[in-house]
Amino acid sequence: MLLPKFKFHEPKTEQEACQILTEYGDKARPIAGGTDLVVNMKKKLMSPEHVVSLSRIASLKGLQKENGFVKIGACFTVADMIEAKDIRENVNALSAGAAALGSPLVRNLATIGGNLGSARPAADLPPPLMAYGATLILKSGKGKRNIAIDDFFKSPGTTECRPDEFIAEIQVLTPPAGAGAGYINLGARKAQDCNIVNVASFICLNKSGVIDTARVILGCVGPVHLRAPAAEKILMGEKPDKVLFRQAADAAKTDCLPITDFRGTGEYKRAMVGVLTQRTLEIALDEAKKNN
């Protein structure tokens, strides 16, 4: 397993990165932690002529809490996400997603931007970020644009990010009082695994204890991470309890399109969508009650 040959660029600033990506377009590929890209290149699934490292750009590595947002630089590592108090205290399901990703060896390299940019349907960070309704900041020589994470993923391995763009930042609105979220992934092992199914759920309770926002995100059961509209519809406007969550879980099973592969049959994945939806909703409710 040797890497194909390529030219390497290591910009020090965002502006320099923009120039390089503009020049080489779809012949270039940004690299951050490399845990996905290097494996894909070794397997000859990708052979970019130019690899552009974003690791020396200091401005992509920050984490701030600002104007009600948690703002995470694209090159912030997954290991740092687990330790970050701002993430744990404000968007805990994202911490759970980070802790579920691979192993410490992977997490020490992998970045939040890379986990989104590689657009793997089994990735751990998209479900919690979608549950919180995160926004991605994309930058290029033409300037920057914001894109809702729900609109970001297009198919396995492809996203809204144009070849001349890179992900600069991820912004997550701090959930209001009465909100809670949960994330669970299921693999064949406790760690170091590729998920069979992963689910994140978010609910927000109004003052009378009724769910006024609900987002359920399903991973591994479609070409991209899916919202579960039928499940969300069942939750909206209702008071949460086990029976309601069971109904939402059953509905979530109809919201997905799992395929049968060597990791599991479509039938099993569908069943696990139900189990994880129920369990993540219970976590979300616990948290929502605490946040009230």
Add this chain to the structure above:
Amino acid sequence: MKGNIIGKRIPRIDSVPKATGTAEYTVDLKLPGMIYGKILRSPLPHARIKSLDVSAAEALPGVCAVITAADVPMGKFSFFQWLADKTIFSSDKVRYVGDEVAAVAAIDADTAEKAIELIQVDYDPLPAVFETEEAMTADAPLIHDQESNIGFKVERHFGDPDNAFESCDFVVEGCYKTDRVAHCCLEVSNCVASWTPEGRLSIWTNAQAPHTQRQEVARILEIPLQDVRIINSHMGGGFGSKLVMDMKLPIAAVLSKKTGRPVKIQNTRAEEFSTAKTRYGYTMYVKTGAKKDGTLQARTVRVIADNGAYHDKGPATLNFSSMMFATLYNIPNIHYEGMVVYTNKQMSTAFRGFGNPQLTFACEVQLDELAEKIGMDPVEIRRINANTPGQKLQCGAVVPTCGLRECIEVAAQNIAWKEKYNRKDKLRGVGVANMVHTAAGGRYYGYNATDSFIKVADDGTVSIVTPGLEMGQGVHTVVAMIVAEELGLDMKSVKVLSNDTDLTPYDLGSWGSRATFVVGNAALATAREARVVIIETAAKMLDTKPEFIDLENGMAVARGPGMPEKSVSMGKLAAYAINNMKAPISVKGQWADDIPEDWDIKTEFVKNVRSFAFATQTCEVEIDKDTGEVKVLKFVAAHETGTTMNEMLAEGQIEGAVMQGIGFTLMESMTLDNGRVVNDGFLDYKLPTFGEQPEIDVQLIETGDPHGPYGAKGIGEAGLVPTAAALANAIYNASGIRVTELPITREFMLNALREK
């Protein structure tokens, strides 16, 4: 036994180099002028080769040689030469995804990889067959030029099972299946071959049986045995995968001959998963009958083993599992029928347990079914059928020592069997399984013996030359402990020299739990020989009689009635022998298994084993009703060791084997797509990680063995033999779901729970 050294928790002698990263493995080796080889493998499971064009590869700058079937001896080869069916390269057709077609050597690995891609092969695909029972049908495609795909058959029979079943009160029948699993040595298979101008071939490789592999290399290359030398280094795992020569050895050798340079060939991990051979998958039709008091009366089995595309250790695996099948309990009527069947898959080979884990899974799960029918506790049926010391079994085997009853007691007690069995709450349950395994390898070769040599240097160091093959199990440490014990030395004063067929006496290698027994016995004989010479020398030097001399703390000490205590160090003593006696201390010792001369493997097949070791494992599991996950909460592994040579190493062998057993039972499986291994990496081939390993309570039962060194029995393989059955039986106890096929996936469990 507790000696000064034997029986103690002594750290491995190779652990400091391994802990500091200085231990050199074959894969770390670089020789001057070395170039890099790469093998072109078949992408199809079954196809005719229409044409082969290597010209583009040859023209690539940096390529030193390209070889195909036209460049190598094309005699057929197999581990059992009477079953020879494989050539170095395929010339007419390929039989599995991974079959060797051509190879290159280049100045670096990049160029070699590029050159392989430039070789043009035109294939004509043939229908392929992947399942054994399908391969046995009349219209199945034939993989070799034979009448059927059945490659080898063996039958063992005694008593009259048909009649016996008639008179049984209870009979159960079933079909059980185990999957092909990979050894997953962390160090991939690799070698460096150097064919020097004077005509001598040296191969550095990770081989579990270097002397037999040396013969295999000479045989396949059609060169004199004396021209071949195999050199081992530290070895990153074996588990049976490195017993038989891999084709990369002769390929690297021919590339080296052609280029005049050392050639290294190393698998990628994906190549390792697709071509490095697997455990034989077994399909087993088993029938067992008992009286209503639980005594077993008859048992029959038909084993269909998945050979893969070529022969390897199939006959040995089938023979061995037949022996254990007949020896675990004293059943008077037995029929065993086994066969290996060709399929268009990578070859199977030995894997820790030689077919015994597969058949023990089937038999011990069926024993629980039988116990249930009778209305008997699973522990009880095992207790009443357990063999006892000194027993002569109906099949002809004798078990001079047998700790099975003690194993059952302690395993049941430590899992709290009485409180936990049939508790029927929370999908939690306990399971039990017994096993018997060889404690001393096998006698298949008609020969089971080896030598070693000891020399004492004038610095006090004692060196032993041993063929004991260290693959991580600890045999070099055990050999050093034996020498230190016998000669009154500390561990630091003993050096173990090994790893080179030019240096070491002939030996059959590390497999079948034989190394401590066979190599250890030879080391013991040699050390005792050395002890005599050392004491005689000391007696001369100290002017006393040998019977007054003892060896302790690196000294020869004379103590006798009415004489002052005198002593001399080992170093001074060695110097005295060299300088004054003109007789440097160096001795040879040997151990030879007394194989009966009139022994016939067909009629007295159980005598293939010199010594038996018994064990019981119990475990507790909990099942997640929503996901089907089986959580292993605890294992108790009670194993008969004869004498425990080194508690820490023995525990390590059993803990590691139980983990491999858990993988085999719950997680590991080769997934194929038209013969191609899909899960060819550690992400998707699921090895247990830290999180999957439960607490393991290892209990070592010392029963002594009349033939083992200090009474020791081999325990390297035993640890995973009963693991699958114990887990499957615990799952039944927890859920009422009877498992007959491995691995037990979550999906299977979930569906079964829902059907209930």
Add this chain to the structure above:
Amino acid sequence: MKHEITLKVNNDTYSLAIDPWRTLNDVLREDLNLTGTKLGCGSGDCGACTVIVDGRSISSCLTLAVEMDQKKIMTIEGLAPSGEELHPIQESFVEKGAIQCGFCTPGMELSAYNLLSQNPHPSEKEIRESLSGNLCRCTGYNKIVEAIAESADKMKPKKKKGRKK
């Protein structure tokens, strides 16, 4: 085009000109002959190639060497403090029987080092979670967990004296 980089490995500084498609693992093993760092899979799934970069454990098979310019790298060869044969982690691996074939050992020890440098008193669960990227096929892991727990005890300042026998 080759890139000129400076690697600070253990206590040595190396100036190298390397192709950008070389991994750190490849450069350590082939160019610097630091073969204590193993290669088990090449895809970041086994942990045999673990090294410490700027205080964090990573898979050297997934890391481009060119990105390591000026970074501080510790391999297994640099684990023991100078003047001592073994680091307490190595000592415990030896004494507790946590080593069999040894091929996973350097990576295991460096993952343990990464854990103990961030969390000097880990629970058994934390040890298991932190080492979850390191596969071992021989030992069954439990003796490795024991060794790491013991080395954590040894590395507590007050017990440091007792370590030297």
